Amino acid sequence: MLEINNLHARVDDKEILKGLNLAIRPGEVHAIMGPNGAGKSTLSNVIAGREGYDVTSGEILFENQDLLALEPETRACEGIFLGFQYPVEIPGVSNMTLLKAAMNARRKHRGQDEIPPGDFLAWVRDRAKLVKIDPKMLSRGVNEGFSGGEKKRNEILQMLILEPRLMILDETDSGLDIDALKVVSDGINALRSPERSTVLVTHYQRLLDYVQPDFVHVLARGRIVKSGGPELAKELEEKGYGWLEAA
Amino acid sequence: MPLSSYSTQFERHANALTAAERAPRSVQFARFLDSGFPSRDEEHWHYTDLTALSDRSFEPEGQTAEALPQPLLDDADALVYLNGRLLSERGAADWHSDAAELPPPSRGVDALNAAFATGGLRLRLSQGERLTRPLQVVLISRSDAQPTMSHQRHVIELGDQAEATVLLDFVGDGGERLATHFFELRLGRGARLNLYRIQNEAAGGTLVARIDAKLSRDAKLNAVTVDLGAGLARHDLDINLAEAGAEADVAGLYAAQAGAHIDNLVRVVHSAAHCRSRMNVRGLVDERTKAIFNGKVLVQPGAQKTDSEQRIANLLLSRKAEVNAKPDLEIYADDVKCAHGATVGQLDQVALSYLRSRGIPKDVARGLLLRAFAIEILDRFDWPALRARVEANLHLPSELTTDFEP
Numbered sequence A: 001m002l003e004i005n006n007l008h009a010r011v012d013d014k015e016i017l018k019g020l021n022l023a024i025r026p027g028e029v030h031a032i033m034g035p036n037g038a039g040k041s042t043l044s045n046v047i048a049g050r051e052g053y054d055v056t057s058g059e060i061l062f063e064n065q066d067l068l069a070l071e072p073e074t075r076a077c078e079g080i081f082l083g084f085q086y087p088v089e090i091p092g093v094s095n096m097t098l099l100k101a102a103m104n105a106r107r108k109h110r111g112q113d114e115i116p117p118g119d120f121l122a123w124v125r126d127r128a129k130l131v132k133i134d135p136k137m138l139s140r141g142v143n144e145g146f147s148g149g150e151k152k153r154n155e156i157l158q159m160l161i162l163e164p165r166l167m168i169l170d171e172t173d174s175g176l177d178i179d180a181l182k183v184v185s186d187g188i189n190a191l192r193s194p195e196r197s198t199v200l201v202t203h204y205q206r207l208l209d210y211v212q213p214d215f216v217h218v219l220a221r222g223r224i225v226k227s228g229g230p231e232l233a234k235e236l237e238e239k240g241y242g243w244l245e246a247a
Numbered sequence B: 001m002p003l004s005s006y007s008t009q010f011e012r013h014a015n016a017l018t019a020a021e022r023a024p025r026s027v028q029f030a031r032f033l034d035s036g037f038p039s040r041d042e043e044h045w046h047y048t049d050l051t052a053l054s055d056r057s058f059e060p061e062g063q064t065a066e067a068l069p070q071p072l073l074d075d076a077d078a079l080v081y082l083n084g085r086l087l088s089e090r091g092a093a094d095w096h097s098d099a100a101e102l103p104p105p106s107r108g109v110d111a112l113n114a115a116f117a118t119g120g121l122r123l124r125l126s127q128g129e130r131l132t133r134p135l136q137v138v139l140i141s142r143s144d145a146q147p148t149m150s151h152q153r154h155v156i157e158l159g160d161q162a163e164a165t166v167l168l169d170f171v172g173d174g175g176e177r178l179a180t181h182f183f184e185l186r187l188g189r190g191a192r193l194n195l196y197r198i199q200n201e202a203a204g205g206t207l208v209a210r211i212d213a214k215l216s217r218d219a220k221l222n223a224v225t226v227d228l229g230a231g232l233a234r235h236d237l238d239i240n241l242a243e244a245g246a247e248a249d250v251a252g253l254y255a256a257q258a259g260a261h262i263d264n265l266v267r268v269v270h271s272a273a274h275c276r277s278r279m280n281v282r283g284l285v286d287e288r289t290k291a292i293f294n295g296k297v298l299v300q301p302g303a304q305k306t307d308s309e310q311r312i313a314n315l316l317l318s319r320k321a322e323v324n325a326k327p328d329l330e331i332y333a334d335d336v337k338c339a340h341g342a343t344v345g346q347l348d349q350v351a352l353s354y355l356r357s358r359g360i361p362k363d364v365a366r367g368l369l370l371r372a373f374a375i376e377i378l379d380r381f382d383w384p385a386l387r388a389r390v391e392a393n394l395h396l397p398s399e400l401t402t403d404f405e406p
Ligand SMILES: Nc1ncnc2c1ncn2[C@@H]1O[C@H](COP(=O)(O)OP(=O)(O)OP(=O)(O)O)[C@@H](O)[C@H]1O
Pocket: A011, A012, A016, A034, A035, A036, A037, A038, A039, A040, A041, A042, A043, A052, A085
């Protein structure tokens, strides 16, 4: 599904990713852990096509096509979804407007007609239930006045509505209370399927108790320095990253 | 000789008048010849130079096509003027007058207007009278074969407690043309006027309009002004809060097209104590357009407990756009609450990139953000059909029409 080869990327002339390799097959869940500032968000953003990052060499293939050649909106329409570490507030653009525009952009990309308004409302209502968001909140501006936890749940709601093929969740579990963590995990698990892949960027083992990863990677100094199974996460929780830095 | 074409036109115009009618017109025209068109040296004209008009030649009675540029709004009564002449009306015949009420001798464009002016809107409501339907006044400036000019004077006079909603709907199309409009607004005690001024001059048009409003005790003026189009427009809104409790609320939006030059001057004079004024203005300024917004609040001696606020915010959408926005405050009373501020910013790139990451194409995402910026002013429309028309003219994505019940 996703293949990253020797990826180098800079921000403001500072090299952050330094030859990163990663391969993700359909249906797999990969967790990426690593110290602050290692480049986890940079990697997520580069995959999603966010502006401000300069890929100097390497390639990213998504379903065998050159992802780096696509505009961010095209990547989204092709099925990539990034749940942001810091979701932005957009007063004046309601959540419903965003959701409808996003759904219809995707449908247009696939050559489908716009979604009938009744179907759209029913779909949003159905999905909102899964993440325990009151649909009335969706008339507000995007994330406007939402608490930290609500913003994260709102990212998951968008994801549930848009049904991507590759979900990348950048610290969606950070700052959540236990109940919210459960809601977010349920949302992710609801979408898990043999065709869908997941990347979880996280600092905490507790998310991985709810969403079982197939692989755990450590990103440090701009590369994947260690990969393993779920047990690696537990080891990191005990030992920290020091033993890897030394290696 | 500069202004010579105006002299020729004035002679022709004056010959058709009686001696009694001619005298005051001649005084005004002499004043115009004396001052000429305003240049940038003139106070309040620092950003707009009309002297290029001096050598132009405009025909006051030009023949043009009579079609409406856009259909009338269904839910309003209407007066339609084409180049200063009443073209048609719907349920509003009482509110038209052929005669123009002239001001004291003036200068510049005021004097030019007074020398030539025909009548126009004359809305006079007696005490307690209310217009049941809004009144749409369409003011078309149009030229086909030859350059045309038109000059009109209008009056809105609301008696005590009277209420009305009036739309001043300026449109222009065709070749080179000049239109000037002056409005006298007098609001009696407790009277309420909802005034919409929409300007959509196409390229080739010069429009100079001034609204002079005087508010008595507890009167309220709600003004919503929108500048679209690609012409050269200068608009003055002068509001005098003459008696205690008077209130003026001005909401403005300019979102002109390439080539436009839009110069707004809004002045509010607090002449009495306990008056309130609000100015909330948003500008979307794109490539090759020039937008000027000057807001001024003057608090006269004795106007204690004045409550006033001016907010001007601009979004600069291109490096080639030009905007001059300045709020100004002059205070001669000590117990007042006055706030003012102006900003010039750019489109929020983080928000733009967030929307794109959800699959929304860049141009749609941009439109949504522009709309979000303008929404505060659009929300001030208390007339859905007019709002819909303005939004369509702004070329912004329409509001989501399906939503959960609140
Ligand atoms: N827009 C930016 N401008 C300047 N430096 C940046 C920018 N974005 C990231 N960086 C730098 O790049 C490095 C990697 O940042 P990144 O956000 O990818 O780290 P991270 O692994 O996600 O960290 P965290 O666990 O704290 O979220 C950091 O040193 C950061 O300061």
